[in-house]
Amino acid sequence: MKKKSIVALLTTGAIATATPFFMDFLARWEGREYVVYADKLAGGLPTVCKGITKWTSPYPVVVGERWSKEKCDAVEKQVTVETQQKLAMCIRNQGITQHVFDALSSHAHNVGVNATCQSRAVRLINAGKIKAGCDALAHGADGKPVWSYANGRFVQGLYNRRLAERELCLNGL
Incomplete structure (x- = not known):
């Protein structure tokens, strides 16, 4: 029998999208810019608000x-809700908490839903190994930083974000 995703938890309100806590957490890492800029870490990708790009925005950026x-x-609210709904489709472990979902949501907002859904972190969480999945947001199986590189170079700010996502995720245990 195929396990259900957490969509049911979203439907019942047990897990929520675009919570004030999550939006504040996101702002801590994305900042908020009202003038569209070329994000150097993303290869010059036009970015605005809290990390909104042409890949997520309903409007030209x-x-x-x-x-x-x-x-x-x-x-931001529309993009966050859509991202979290897509993310919910790949999370099969209905035993996760809001903090675990928010940590995965921040990761997905930053690296893309598909990348997060295909990540080692989500695979571990879906297998019931939530603590290991939380750890995998910031570190590989070898203990080295993951998801903390741009253009092949280590970026301390991205690593700090991964550590904050890991901490938030672990707080959900």
Whole structure:
């Protein structure tokens, strides 16, 4: 019998999307920019608000364009909810908590839902090894940092984010 994803938990409200806590956590790592800029860590990808790009935005993201606070609020919420709904489709362990889901959501917001869903962290969590899955957000099986590189170079800020996601995830145990 195939295990169900956590979509049922989202439907019942046991796990929530775009919570104020999560949006604050995201802001800690993404910041908030109202003028679209070329993100150097993402190869010049136009980015605005809390990490909104052309890959997630329902609107064009053009370098130099100014977005209002209201537009950022609306798009951030829409993108967050859509990201979390897609993420829920690949998480099969219904025993996770809001903190575990939020940690995975931050990871997905930063590296993409598909990458997070295919990650070692999600595989471990789905196998019931939640602590090991939380650890895998920041470290490989060899103990070395993962998801902390841009253009082949280690970035301390990305590693700090991975450590914060790991800590948030572990707080959910």
